[in-house]
Amino acid sequence: MKHKVSLTINGKGREDEVEARLLLVHYLRDVAGLTGTHIGCDTSQCGACTILLDGKAVKSCTLFAVQGDGHDVKTIEGMAASDGTLHPIQQAFWDEHGLQCGYCTPGFIMAAAYLLDRNPDPSDEEIRKGLEGNLCRCTGYVNIVKAVQSAAQTMGRDQARPQPAATGE
Amino acid sequence: MIPAAFEYARAGSVQEAAELLNRFGEDGKVLAGGHSLIPLMRLRLAQPSALVDINPVGELNYIVAEDGHLRVGALVRHVDIHTSDKVRKNLPILAEVAEEVGDNQVRNLGTIGGVMAHADSAGDYPTLALILDAEIVTNKRRFAAKDFFQDLFTTPLEPDEIVCEVVFPVANGPHKYVKFRRRLFDWAIVAAAAQQLNGGWRVGLTNVGPTPVRCNAVEKALSEGASPEQAAEQASEGLTPSGDIRATPDYKRHLARVLTRRAIEASS
Numbered sequence: 001m002k003h004k005v006s007l008t009i010n011g012k013g014r015e016d017e018v019e020a021r022l023l024l025v026h027y028l029r030d031v032a033g034l035t036g037t038h039i040g041c042d043t044s045q046c047g048a049c050t051i052l053l054d055g056k057a058v059k060s061c062t063l064f065a066v067q068g069d070g071h072d073v074k075t076i077e078g079m080a081a082s083d084g085t086l087h088p089i090q091q092a093f094w095d096e097h098g099l100q101c102g103y104c105t106p107g108f109i110m111a112a113a114y115l116l117d118r119n120p121d122p123s124d125e126e127i128r129k130g131l132e133g134n135l136c137r138c139t140g141y142v143n144i145v146k147a148v149q150s151a152a153q154t155m156g157r158d159q160a161r162p163q164p165a166a167t168g169e
Numbered sequence: 170m171i172p173a174a175f176e177y178a179r180a181g182s183v184q185e186a187a188e189l190l191n192r193f194g195e196d197g198k199v200l201a202g203g204h205s206l207i208p209l210m211r212l213r214l215a216q217p218s219a220l221v222d223i224n225p226v227g228e229l230n231y232i233v234a235e236d237g238h239l240r241v242g243a244l245v246r247h248v249d250i251h252t253s254d255k256v257r258k259n260l261p262i263l264a265e266v267a268e269e270v271g272d273n274q275v276r277n278l279g280t281i282g283g284v285m286a287h288a289d290s291a292g293d294y295p296t297l298a299l300i301l302d303a304e305i306v307t308n309k310r311r312f313a314a315k316d317f318f319q320d321l322f323t324t325p326l327e328p329d330e331i332v333c334e335v336v337f338p339v340a341n342g343p344h345k346y347v348k349f350r351r352r353l354f355d356w357a358i359v360a361a362a363a364q365q366l367n368g369g370w371r372v373g374l375t376n377v378g379p380t381p382v383r384c385n386a387v388e389k390a391l392s393e394g395a396s397p398e399q400a401a402e403q404a405s406e407g408l409t410p411s412g413d414i415r416a417t418p419d420y421k422r423h424l425a426r427v428l429t430r431r432a433i434e435a436s437s
Contacts, residue, residue: 003177020177020220023211042170044208045354047274056248056277062207063278066177067200067224114273132353133272 005069009034010078018065025049027065028075036076036106040135047134050107051075057114059133076106079113088158089113089151098147100138108134112148120159121152172210176219183308183331186223190329193219199331200224201244202279204271205287229282229333234259239337243282247271250281260337262344262364266293269346272354282332285317288324288380291356293348296381297337300362300373304336321379340366343436347428348375351415358415361404361428363436372433377410377425387429401430 002017009032016031028034028051037060040048049060052074079087089109092098099105108131115122115130122130127148128141136144176193180186190197196218200206209215223229229244232255239259241250250256250267257264270276270284270293284294285305298305298314305312307330317324326332342365348357360375370391372384386403405422412418 001176019174021172021174021210023171023207026171042211044204044275047272050274053277057274058277059274061211062204062274064177064200064203064207066179067203067222111273129353130273133274 003066003069005065007068007070008072010074016065020064020066022065023061024051024063024065024068024073025060027068028060028073031065034075034077038103038106040104040107045135046104046107047111047131048104048107050110050134052110052114055114055117057111057133074110076109079109087113088154089116089148092147092151092154093144096143096147096150098140098144100136100140104134104136104138108136108144112151115148116152116155120156122148124149170211170213172207173213173216175210175217177222178219179222179225181225183223183226183228183333186221186226186331187308187329189219189221190331193221195328197221197328199286201283201286202246203283204275204279205283205289223331232256234339237339239263239339241281241335241337243285243332243334244280245282247276247279247281248273251276259339259341261341262346262362263294263297263337265344266297266346266362269293269348275354281335285335286324286326286332288318288322289356290321290379290381291376292381293346293357293360293375294335296360296362296373296375297346297364298335299381300364300371300383301337301340301366303338305332306334306336307332315383318380323379338366340364342366345432345435345437347432347435349424349428359410359421359424359428361425361432363429363432365436370433372404372429374404374408374425374429377405377408377421382408384429387433391433397430397433401426401433404429 006015028037038048040046044062051060111134127145178189198217200220200222229242231242232253233240234255247267247270284292303314305317344364346362348360357375362373364371372387374382387400390400405425410418410421
């Protein structure tokens with residue numbers, strides 16, 4: 001038996017009929033065609049499949065697509081601006097070489113987005129604790145932590161920058 | 170890995186969930202946070218014929234402090250236990266333990282009711298429930314924690330019975346939960362809990378047997394004036410933990426003593 005799901009992915013509404021056993025990660029990759037969300041371990045440990053569900057980081061391999069019904073999903077594809085400008089976290093991973101093979105990167109970026117949303121100015125230790133649910137098999141953690149630190153600074157600066165004054169009074 | 174096929178129904182209330190479970194029979198299971206159930210289903214260690222999704226059941230999502238008790242609804246997520254002012258004020262050890270469960274992603278979905286119903290010997294909340302004489306309330310009955318955790322993954326829950334809330338006593342005295350593991354998000358290899366309550370100590374252990382363990386001998390020694398070090402020597406008495414890839418039975422008994430001492434000494 002198929003179930004109707006209606007959800008928002010990266011700001012766009014979508015409706016599909018899915019089998020109850022379809023995992024959200026398989027739905028995102030195979031049905032919605034958003035292959036940026038990776039499957040790393042299939043045992044709920046590695047965090048490669050991390051997405052934001054109503055703004056909260058979750059492992060999309062540990063959720064059925066039917067549970068997404070009525071909810072708001074954000075994946076790595078929803079991070080960059082529509083003109084292709086990278087999100088500050090993506091840019092920071094690029095600048096700080098926060099990736100080696102890159103397989104875990106989408107999950108790390110989504111987990112970092114959740115972390116910075118809750119704690120805009122984290123210490124190194126808070127970053128490490130906040131990313132405890134994500135594994136990098138290349139063990140590139142030092143640069144990942146640097147990247148999140150650098151993204152926090154950029155995002156903090158963007159926040160603090162005064163809005164351009166309206167002209168023409 | 171893809172779970173075996175199952176029927177799926179969403180419940181809007183406890184009553185509706187019970188009716189659905191009744192209809193699905195013995196192989197129907199409750200889906201709450203899903204962070205134990207779904208991994209087991211993917212490995213096909215569990216193949217329920219039907220899932221009743223209780224995530225929309227708002228009446229199970231509350232934290233209430235009243236009359237010397239802290240009542241936590243079954244659907245409260247670990248993240249909400251950790252960040253709750255009511256929990257931090259009335260039972261700080263529970264808030265601290267909640268932050269030690271899994272990782273951010275797990276804590277955003279996993280629920281206290283699910284941990285109780287799953288009854289994993291490495292679960293953290295069951296040890297607190299046991300040593301604090303908490304009650305597990307279902308849609309049918311109330312259980313003392315000591316009667317609820319019967320064996321590994323085994324509780325008295327009937328097929329159409331749903332954990333609704335956990336009732337803890339208020340305990341805001343010195344306490345500490347020490348969880349020993351290799352990686353931050355791992356299950357405990359062994360963990361020890363210490364909490365002062367009503368002028369005495371409550372001490373217990375996680376993952377040293379099929380169910381959580383209360384260390385009566387340690388509590389007694391402390392009440393008779395033993396030092397934490399002397400008292401903790403009793404922590405491994407009578408324990409017959411099974412070995413696993415992380416620890417032999419002997420090593421777990423060693424950890425039981427060391428962690429018990431640390432938990433008592435670090436209680437604040």
